[in-house]
Amino acid sequence: MKKILILANNDVGLYRFRKDLIQELLKENQVMISLPNGDMVRPLVEMGCHFLDTPVDRRGMNPLRDLKLYREYRRIIKSVQPDLVITYTIKPNIYGGYACRRKNVPYAVNITGLGSAFQKPGKLRDLVIAMYKVALKNANVVFFENTSNRDVFTEEKIVTKEKTHVLNGAGVDLNHFVVQPYPEERDAFRFLFVGRVMKEKGVDELFSAMKTLRAEGYQCELDVIGSYEENYESTIQEYSVEGWLHYHGFQTDTRPFIKDCDCYVLPSWHEGMANTNLEAAASGRPVITSNIPGCREAVEDGISGLLCECRNSESLAEQLRKMMDCSVTEREKMGLNGRKRMELFFDKKLVVDDTIGALNGI
Secondary structure: OEEEEEEOOOHHHHHHHHHHHHHHHHOOEEEEEEEOOOOOHHHHHHHOOEEEEOOOOOOOOOHHHHHHHHHHHHHHHHHHOOOEEEEEOHHHHHHHHHHHHHHOOOEEEEEOOOOHHHOOOOHHHHHHHHHHHHHOOOOOEEEEOOHHHHHHHHHOOOOOHHHEEEOOOOOEOOOOOOOOOOOOOOOOEEEEEEOOEOHHHOHHHHHHHHHHHHHOOOOEEEEEEOOEOHHHHHHHHHHHHHOOEEEOOOOOOOHHHHHHOOEEEEOOOOOOOOHHHHHHHHOOOOEEEEOOOOOHHHOOEOOOEEEEOOOOHHHHHHHHHHHHHOOHHHHHHHHHHHHHHHHHHHEHHHHHHHHHHHHHOO
């Protein structure tokens, strides 16, 4: 059996979005996972993975901590002697990728999104690009979740196009996210947002759009799922007291909330591939999301949902209004169209097979 080492920065994301891929890899390989300890490590170990507790500072760039992480990856690779290393997220990609390059170990890198560093020109962007060029020089394959992110890397000469492979995100488990009966007409229209409550997820625009609609007399409410940045605590409390925002914190299972909503909304600024859009669409709910790479792929505008301009609360309010003005039958049809799109392009089984095929080519 070959040894496959997976480097990641978070147990929840690895379990939620890569569990099916890992199960497939475990059929013919020994799989080791290197990441910080967390609640989802146990189910991964129960699947058959060998766990290597590896602290990763997910926030900021601390040279001493990052140097320590790089040295730890080198130590792990020397000890494990893997036949293949698979990396996820920026720090495992960069420091794990460079460690693999130095140790001459085959490696596959996953770019799950460009992150805030790529959003505007500057020293930070230049630094990240330079680090990626060093880390990915000998990568066997670099996976992307949308073509626009791939094009940024090839245009910046971080990696050649021949080494890239574009996946339809992580895919969505169509057996887990099944079509839910669409809600009947009720007094208040319920929108749902799932994600970290932070500026780059478009929550400021979302809150502003909700306030606009309510001022116009629309009876609408917003359910919010996910942890929040500290500076949003007072905002959430204020809108909760007003009665139109319902904050539920982090939830391990979002399906009951998707079932109860009339429409899912994600006005994000940047994404690799927004998994929550896929999950809502697979559940038969229309989706309103930003017209940007990583979001628009999930929606056929006007067919399975609506696209709004990024960072534009007026555009978002217009689309929320348009969705509310649709009949229940029209919204239900949109949701079912979204489900069909998930079945055609985003079925997790298809994405896993595509990934395995690319890895087998190494």
